[in-house]
Amino acid sequence: MIPTPHIELKDPSLIAKTVLMPGDPLRAKYIADNFLTHVVQINNVRNMWGFTGYFGKKKVTVMGSGMGMPSIGIYSYELFKFYGVENIIRIGSCGSYTKDLNLYDVVLVKDAYSESSYAKTMGVSSRKVLPSSKTLDNRILKAGAKLGYDIHVATVHSSDVFYRLKHEEFKEIHAKYGADAVEMESFALFANAKALNKKAACLLTVSDSLVTHEATSAQERQEAFTKMMEIALNSI
Ligand code: HPA
Numbered sequence: 001m002i003p004t005p006h007i008e009l010k011d012p013s014l015i016a017k018t019v020l021m022p023g024d025p026l027r028a029k030y031i032a033d034n035f036l037t038h039v040v041q042i043n044n045v046r047n048m049w050g051f052t053g054y055f056g057k058k059k060v061t062v063m064g065s066g067m068g069m070p071s072i073g074i075y076s077y078e079l080f081k082f083y084g085v086e087n088i089i090r091i092g093s094c095g096s097y098t099k100d101l102n103l104y105d106v107v108l109v110k111d112a113y114s115e116s117s118y119a120k121t122m123g124v125s126s127r128k129v130l131p132s133s134k135t136l137d138n139r140i141l142k143a144g145a146k147l148g149y150d151i152h153v154a155t156v157h158s159s160d161v162f163y164r165l166k167h168e169e170f171k172e173i174h175a176k177y178g179a180d181a182v183e184m185e186s187f188a189l190f191a192n193a194k195a196l197n198k199k200a201a202c203l204l205t206v207s208d209s210l211v212t213h214e215a216t217s218a219q220e221r222q223e224a225f226t227k228m229m230e231i232a233l234n235s236i
Contacts, residue, residue: 004078007050009042014052016059018087018236019079020229021072023185025049025064030222031229032062048075055233065090069118069160069188076189080196087136087199089232090189093207093221094156094181097174101181101206103214104224106231107152108132108140109202113177114158114187122191129155129177130190133199136235140201143235149227154180156204158187170210181206203228 003010022028028049032039036053043050043063050063063079065072072090079085094107101107111129119125137153144151157170157179164170173179186202193200205228208215216224 001082004082006045006074007043007078008045012083014040014042015083015085016052016061017085019061019063019085020232021063021065021088021090023065023067023092028062028064035233058236060236065185068184069116072185073118073188073192076192080192080198088189089136090185090202091228091232092183092185092204094183094204096181096206096209096211097170098180099211101152103206103209103216105152105206106149106228107154107181107204108137109156109186110153111155112158112186112190113155113179116158116160116187118188119191122195124191124195130187132190132201136199136201139235140203140231144231147230147234149231156186157182159184203232
């Protein structure tokens with residue numbers, strides 16, 4: 001089924017076994033421009049840019065996932081199922097549900113809690129909590145330690161809704177499921193990995209706090225994201 005409906009590439013050998021997925025395709029381009037050599041563009045459909053290049057001697061692909069579970073669900077499924085990808089590491093942003101996580105902290109997701117029907121509808125699991133790959137997590141933690149960066153390991157809430165009317169509900173989710181932060185993609189990524197017997201992990205940078213209402217500027221986010229990109233690239 002190559003090319004797939006959402007990835008135009010005809011030659012799967014141009015995609016690496018490990019893919020880094022930021023939500024924003026511009027960020028995928030930023031990583032390719034600043035960290036990779038011998039870069040080739042592997043997707044342009046819907047401007048969901050993807051690039052394959054080398055980080056040192058390691059071949060790696062970076063591609064945008066878009067925002068939300070349906071979007072990352074489509075791209076990660078096609079990469080895993082049709083392009084021979086074995087590992088996907090999402091690199092994104094999250095909102096903090098606790099005073100213990102500050103702006104710019106780097107979070108490694110060990111479990112994703114979600115009220116989403118994604119895994120159930122797919123037919124892979126009726127659980128509300130899905131785990132990351134511990135093999136990938138261990139590599140990421142080792143890379144972080146080597147670089148001297150702190151990484152907080154946490155359960156996160158994968159939410160379908162960014163603009164909730166009942167804003168304070170996050171306190172219940174934090175208390176009941178132990179979710180320390182919120183983002184919108186991990187649960188679907190982990191469900192696809194489980195469905196296809198592949199590996200997935202997720203590294204996040206705290207971009208805002210639901211507790212203190214602090215937020216970061218676009219420029220500050222870009223700089224903070226560099227840390228997370230370095231960790232992910234060095235974990236490969
Ligand atoms: N909600 C959902 N996703 C997010 C947030 C948030 O507050 N911040 C960054 N990603």
